[in-house]
Each structure stands twice: as structure tokens, then as C-alpha cells.
Amino acid sequence: MNMNCKLVTDIAEMYYEKTLSPEARTAIRSHLRGCRNCQAYYRQYAAVRKQHTRQESPVLPESDLTEMEKRAYLHLSEKLRRRRFWNIVGTSAAIGAGSVMLTIGLLLTHKKEN
């Protein structure tokens, strides 16, 4: 599977969250090994994600909350975290997401035919 730089940076989020197929992960990893631009991009991306996860992981006053309240709180903080993250990295990734899904679909289809 051939990966170009745009695709790699576009699906960095999925790569980071390990939601990609093993084939796609392997392809990205080998691209990162040979491409300094994407390497730098992904390192920065991962650093931003890590920082946010650390800073904003919710600290819950365990005894005061019911299970339902906890879940609602976690859900809300996750939503806020995502929104803040997109503000930081800009909206280009989000804009590209649609075309990325299409590209991945095409890649997967192409792969099956081989």
C-alpha cells in the first residue's frame, strides 16, 4: 500500500488512537520511517495529544457522584477536550477527513482486488 504525505498527516489521529487496520498502520509506520516531514508532524501531533490527555483527564470526587453523573461528566469532558484540540491543530484535518475516508475506502477496495 502506497501512502502519500497528505494521507499520512490526515489520518494521524486514527494512527494515534490505533483505530486503523493493521495494514494501514504498517504502511504509515514505514512511511514515517522514510519521511522526515511526516515524522516531525506526527511527533508534534502525538505531543499535543499527550499533553491534553494528561492535563485534562478528569479528577472525580468519587463518593459524591452517581455512576450516571460520572458517565455524563466523562462524556462532556471528552467533548470539550476534542473541541479544544481541534482549535489548536486547526480545522484542516477535519476538512480533509471526508476525502480521507474516501481514499481509505478506495485503498481497501483496491487491496481486495489484488
Ligand SMILES: [Zn+2]
Ligand atoms: Zn511523508
